[in-house]
Amino acid sequence: MTEALDPIRHSGTDLVQVECPARRPAAGSHDTGAPLDGVALVTLNRPRALNALSFALLTDLGRVIEALDTDPAVRAIVITGAGRRAFAAGADIGELAEQTPDSLAASEGFRGWDRVAAVETPTIAAVRGYALGGGCELAMTCDMLIAGSDAVFGQPEIKIGIIPGAGGTQRLTRAIGAARAMELLLTGRQIRADEAARLGLVTKVVPAEETLAAALDLAAEIAALPAGAARAAKAAVRAAAELPLAGGIVHERMLFRERFGTPDQVEGMRAFVEKRPPRWEGRPAPSDPPEDRPG
Numbered sequence: 001m002t003e004a005l006d007p008i009r010h011s012g013t014d015l016v017q018v019e020c021p022a023r024r025p026a027a028g029s030h031d032t033g034a035p036l037d038g039v040a041l042v043t044l045n046r047p048r049a050l051n052a053l054s055f056a057l058l059t060d061l062g063r064v065i066e067a068l069d070t071d072p073a074v075r076a077i078v079i080t081g082a083g084r085r086a087f088a089a090g091a092d093i094g095e096l097a098e099q100t101p102d103s104l105a106a107s108e109g110f111r112g113w114d115r116v117a118a119v120e121t122p123t124i125a126a127v128r129g130y131a132l133g134g135g136c137e138l139a140m141t142c143d144m145l146i147a148g149s150d151a152v153f154g155q156p157e158i159k160i161g162i163i164p165g166a167g168g169t170q171r172l173t174r175a176i177g178a179a180r181a182m183e184l185l186l187t188g189r190q191i192r193a194d195e196a197a198r199l200g201l202v203t204k205v206v207p208a209e210e211t212l213a214a215a216l217d218l219a220a221e222i223a224a225l226p227a228g229a230a231r232a233a234k235a236a237v238r239a240a241a242e243l244p245l246a247g248g249i250v251h252e253r254m255l256f257r258e259r260f261g262t263p264d265q266v267e268g269m270r271a272f273v274e275k276r277p278p279r280w281e282g283r284p285a286p287s288d289p290p291e292d293r294p295g
């Protein structure tokens with residue numbers, strides 16, 4: 001059986017809502033479907049300010065995401081923005097306008113992005129509308145990015161006299177290459193989903209109305225697989241951005257060796273040899289009827 005979720009720890013806040021286990025929106029209606037075992041949905045909730053990332057929201061986001069990451073029942077996390085207009089239109093410019101170099105040096109605000117980057121659970125951004133500035137940086141901090149056809153990405157900070165400060169210059173450059181990143185960063189030009197896909201910034205573009213469902217489906221697919229192996233694969237891919245090739249391969253080999261002897265490795269290989277579906281630890285068997293599955 002899946003471990004019961006603590007309703008208080010996963011209740012979220014006014015600014016950052018949590019649904020865990022998440023429910024897939026049913027096609028063509030506002031009803032929700034069955035709970036998705038192992039999937040948590042985190043929603044940035046300031047729709048009237050296009051989900052601008054205030055310091056309070058960033059604090060809540062970090063707290064929520066860390067709580068989900070330490071819950072063994074959570075095996076994939078989707079982050080999205082409330083409403084149709086934006087994932088997040090950046091850090092809250094009203095608050096930023098009051099900052100000084102010293103106040104920013106002492107600020108905990110940056111930790112919001114850092115805490116999302118640090119989670120071991122696979123993360124997926126579901127982006128509709130604007131993902132600008134810190135919002136684009138947050139989407140890029142996630143492991144995968146599902147973009148609705150109405151998504152708009154950009155790092156427009158130069159137009160307000162600053163530069164990205166939450167990883168944008170680094171993650172955009174790694175994602176799309178220096179020459180392309182340089183153009184976007186130095187002009188502040190916004191790009192639509194199809195161009196973002198061509199540049200390699202996003203995992204997949206889907207029709208706008210299907211964005212959240214597509215992200216949740218991907219999360220559910222990952223959550224149905226062995227969590228330890230998913231975390232190891234994530235750690236190995238992340239290392240590719242940090243390490244030289246030789247060091248990355250050493251790191252991968254260490255993570256590969258560590259899989260051996262785990263219940264999932266033993267069961268996965270035994271099931272293959274015995275020509276039957278695997279029964280992952282703590283998960284319903286694939287043949288169990290849906291009504292027997294924990295919700």
Ligand code: CO8
Nearest residue numbers: 048049050052089090091092093109110132133134165166
């Ligand atoms: N901050 C605060 N409020 C915002 C933001 C924002 N980033 N974006 C939009 N809003 C608010 C607007 O002020 C407006 O509020 P109100 O209705 O009360 O006037 C509401 O959201 C709707 O916005 P608009 O009326 O402007 O809607 P439009 O459709 O006309 O325009 C845009 C939409 C193009 C997205 C426009 O709102 C815009 O350009 N927003 C700002 C985008 C931007 O520059 N983002 C980068 C911010 S800097 C940053 O993210 C740095 C990150 C690193 C900092 C780390 C700190 C710790």
